[in-house]
Amino acid sequence: MSEAPYEIAAGFMPLLDSALVVAAHEKGFAEAEGVALKLVRETSWANIRDRLAVGHFQVAHVLAPMPIACNLGLTPLAARSVVPMALGLGGNAVTVANALWQAMAGHGAVPDLGPRAAGEALRAVVRERGRQGLPPLRFAVVHPHSGHNYDLRYWLAACGIDPDRAVEIVILPPPLMADALGSGVVDGYCVGEPWNTAAVMLGTGRIATVKAKIWRSSPEKVLAADARWAEAAPEALAALLRALYRSAEWCADPANRQELAAILSASAYVGRPAEWLMPALTGRLAIGPDAAMAVEDFFVPQARGATFPWKSHALWFYSQMARWGQVLHTPANAAVARETYRPDLYRAALKPLGVALPGANAKVEGALTRPTPVGSAGASLILGPDGFFDGSLFDPDDLDAYIAAQGAAEAV
Amino acid sequence: MPRASLAILVIDENRIRASIIEAGLREAGHDNVALVHDVTGIARRIAEINPDVIVIDLENPNRDMLENMFQLSRAVKRPIAMFVDRSDQASIEAAVEAGVSAYVVDGLKQERVKPILDMAISRFNAFARLARELEEARSELADRKLVERAKGILMKSRGMTEEAAYALLRKTAMNQNRKIAEIAQSLVTAAGLLEPGDDA
Numbered sequence: 373m374s375e376a377p378y379e380i381a382a383g384f385m386p387l388l389d390s391a392l393v394v395a396a397h398e399k400g401f402a403e404a405e406g407v408a409l410k411l412v413r414e415t416s417w418a419n420i421r422d423r424l425a426v427g428h429f430q431v432a433h434v435l436a437p438m439p440i441a442c443n444l445g446l447t448p449l450a451a452r453s454v455v456p457m458a459l460g461l462g463g464n465a466v467t468v469a470n471a472l473w474q475a476m477a478g479h480g481a482v483p484d485l486g487p488r489a490a491g492e493a494l495r496a497v498v499r500e501r502g503r504q505g506l507p508p509l510r511f512a513v514v515h516p517h518s519g520h521n522y523d524l525r526y527w528l529a530a531c532g533i534d535p536d537r538a539v540e541i542v543i544l545p546p547p548l549m550a551d552a553l554g555s556g557v558v559d560g561y562c563v564g565e566p567w568n569t570a571a572v573m574l575g576t577g578r579i580a581t582v583k584a585k586i587w588r589s590s591p592e593k594v595l596a597a598d599a600r601w602a603e604a605a606p607e608a609l610a611a612l613l614r615a616l617y618r619s620a621e622w623c624a625d626p627a628n629r630q631e632l633a634a635i636l637s638a639s640a641y642v643g644r645p646a647e648w649l650m651p652a653l654t655g656r657l658a659i660g661p662d663a664a665m666a667v668e669d670f671f672v673p674q675a676r677g678a679t680f681p682w683k684s685h686a687l688w689f690y691s692q693m694a695r696w697g698q699v700l701h702t703p704a705n706a707a708v709a710r711e712t713y714r715p716d717l718y719r720a721a722l723k724p725l726g727v728a729l730p731g732a733n734a735k736v737e738g739a740l741t742r743p744t745p746v747g748s749a750g751a752s753l754i755l756g757p758d759g760f761f762d763g764s765l766f767d768p769d770d771l772d773a774y775i776a777a778q779g780a781a782e783a784v
Numbered sequence: 785m786p787r788a789s790l791a792i793l794v795i796d797e798n799r800i801r802a803s804i805i806e807a808g809l810r811e812a813g814h815d816n817v818a819l820v821h822d823v824t825g826i827a828r829r830i831a832e833i834n835p836d837v838i839v840i841d842l843e844n845p846n847r848d849m850l851e852n853m854f855q856l857s858r859a860v861k862r863p864i865a866m867f868v869d870r871s872d873q874a875s876i877e878a879a880v881e882a883g884v885s886a887y888v889v890d891g892l893k894q895e896r897v898k899p900i901l902d903m904a905i906s907r908f909n910a911f912a913r914l915a916r917e918l919e920e921a922r923s924e925l926a927d928r929k930l931v932e933r934a935k936g937i938l939m940k941s942r943g944m945t946e947e948a949a950y951a952l953l954r955k956t957a958m959n960q961n962r963k964i965a966e967i968a969q970s971l972v973t974a975a976g977l978l979e980p981g982d983d984a
Contacts, residue, residue: 416846419842426873543853
């Protein structure tokens, strides 16, 4: 066939990590694989879910826990989805209002993005407010089934702050967050870029910590595919995955950052200035009016298996759904989560490229303290470092024990 | 046997469209209809109105927030589910296609809600059609103005009559298989570039 035999419509949200999907189209990687990729910008995750369910989209850029929640029946209009690929690692941060940062600084928070000191200072502020009879601090995340919600809750809980009782967590769309911070509607939020940088640029807030320091090399967005379509059109899906892999390589090349930021800044995509997009791409974040910091692995588009759909990632998200009362932990539910992520589809699609493919489907999360070569088919593959800031490990083979230990910690 | 009328809440930032839906619902005999254009303080409004049915447009970026609120029992008096969950595939597609979604309190019978959703779908479609026609009329007017300007430029620079100027534009458009307005646009742009002093 001469031209694009595969027509694929993909929904995406205006976020920095839509980069892999956007560049696949803009830089011709989709076309080179015979995919006519139609990108549709959406205004809510609910819309993406609905349009996947009715077949308007075959695939979409989604929050990594969303397809698991759908398959578990936790959301309305839950159509069966598969995750054949991740769309990078990291990219989120926790931003707090200037007033809250001042209070935290009074309790020892320093502008180094360290989760431990910031969290302990926040705990002191939370307790002080409690003693003064002030209402609980309010934090926003983008969706109940999001890495943002679980990152924020993990960080708070590990610093001795009960996310359900000591603070209030609400849902807000990302583009409204910086304004909500400025007007005092929320005291802080966890969101992807450029919406943390936005608050710093607008002077409404400061970045307190980042996902890359809470859990380094952790999953954030994935490609969700309508399961019925994925089964009916495996070749189209495989072609798309190859295009996205090439796109990830292009996005990861430092020489392309300026161009990528310019592409994403267009109104059809993120629709914000390129300068707002560069910090996440370079890892050099402006964290306040007077402070900037280089963050290793802030957003990892391709290196170290960043596009591989690890079943251990799916199971960690599932463990957090269980932890925060979104789902009852049963062997059947755990199996649904595990089967949502499909490394087999990833390997089958990318094998012809001769690139490094992990040999395992799951790994112990948090075990790598330094970059580590691992068993892979094809070229060599380096994974990690991937530590949780509190030093804990997640072994997917010990899921029951991990969930039980979290429950016990909450009960204290 | 008369049934208590359903409380319907329409959440739409577009006031005109919300009014059109409200009018349709009232014509159909629903007199308990509330409109909300701004979701600030929506939890309190929902508690006050205690709606049986919530109609919301899909452009609204706050759908994720609202769905989360519907799932938390303390934010709303009664659990609210998405209507399409218990609906047929055709209704789901029609609603998403039209750009509208509906949520209903648990236990409400589908046959009581379906006419409301159908009404919202048809009014959304009618509104989209009107908006499209308006946009077409606007661009037609803009096109006509462009052609007028292009003719004026040709008449001035080449000393042509109005008819000759129009004939030249039309001939060029036909030769290049483009619209007259496109040729006019190119000409106006070029004239602007070549004569920076001109009132572009």
